[in-house]
Amino acid sequence: MIEGWGVEQREADTWGVHLLDAAKQGLDPNHAVAHAGTPLRAGQVAECGDKPHFPMSQAVSASSIPNIRCTGQAPLPTVHGEFLAQVYQCEGEALEHMVLSLGLDQPAAAGTLGGVLLRMHSECATGDLFGSLRCDCGPQLSLALERIAKEGRGLLIYLRGHEGRGIGLAQKLAAYQLQDRGLDTVDANRALGHPVDSRDYGVAVAILQQLGFRSVRLMSNNPRKAAALESAGIDVLERSAHEVPAQSHNRRYLQTKHQRMGHFLTPIL
Numbered sequence: 001m002i003e004g005w006g007v008e009q010r011e012a013d014t015w016g017v018h019l020l021d022a023a024k025q026g027l028d029p030n031h032a033v034a035h036a037g038t039p040l041r042a043g044q045v046a047e048c049g050d051k052p053h054f055p056m057s058q059a060v061s062a063s064s065i066p067n068i069r070c071t072g073q074a075p076l077p078t079v080h081g082e083f084l085a086q087v088y089q090c091e092g093e094a095l096e097h098m099v100l101s102l103g104l105d106q107p108a109a110a111g112t113l114g115g116v117l118l119r120m121h122s123e124c125a126t127g128d129l130f131g132s133l134r135c136d137c138g139p140q141l142s143l144a145l146e147r148i149a150k151e152g153r154g155l156l157i158y159l160r161g162h163e164g165r166g167i168g169l170a171q172k173l174a175a176y177q178l179q180d181r182g183l184d185t186v187d188a189n190r191a192l193g194h195p196v197d198s199r200d201y202g203v204a205v206a207i208l209q210q211l212g213f214r215s216v217r218l219m220s221n222n223p224r225k226a227a228a229l230e231s232a233g234i235d236v237l238e239r240s241a242h243e244v245p246a247q248s249h250n251r252r253y254l255q256t257k258h259q260r261m262g263h264f265l266t267p268i269l
């Protein structure tokens, strides 16, 4: 079975507009993205916001999977390759989540899009934008895009609202102050009255469902991310280690993630 976007191969001939083509043609993004399950007539394209097609789970419950809508898209050339950039928003929310995909503009059977290389990347302004050495986010983001480009197929979901594992940017900086006074990242969050990790992956699940994926190969060291997908009915065929070299500023942070949060990281001496 050919893998790609949303309709069965036998319907491919009637498929009028593929994602990247649609973006290049400047079409309304809400009419440019196909999803799994609905045969399309010639020239017809699917809505972004149709219902999910996968069974829900205990850990990521149906109620926590939001209604989402694709609100913008365009080709995005990067130093790693040319991606299709898409913005998704949850109903009633202003946050703009971003998806960068590559090599996925082929039609395929409903719910058969599998084994795609995926990075669910949590927003980290300090690391992703400013090159902070306190964490490993920036290098992980670059590595993910590099790996997707090298494979020629995959997607990165950039999850907004995940700063500081969900506590927000200001509280993340407050946690940094506590870390400079001796607390580790787990205890710093707790000292501020926050959960150790309050990130929710319902948006990512909704995006994957809408794009028709039933299975992924996840680039992550975090067992919670794989569990969230599995519990929502998306098979994680492989958890692919996504480690970047430690350095003096983030060594303790990575040790804590390994020792106290169960992340799959090479033990650091």
Ligand SMILES: [Zn+2]
Binding pocket: 124, 126, 127, 128, 135, 136, 137, 138
């Ligand atoms: Zn970070």
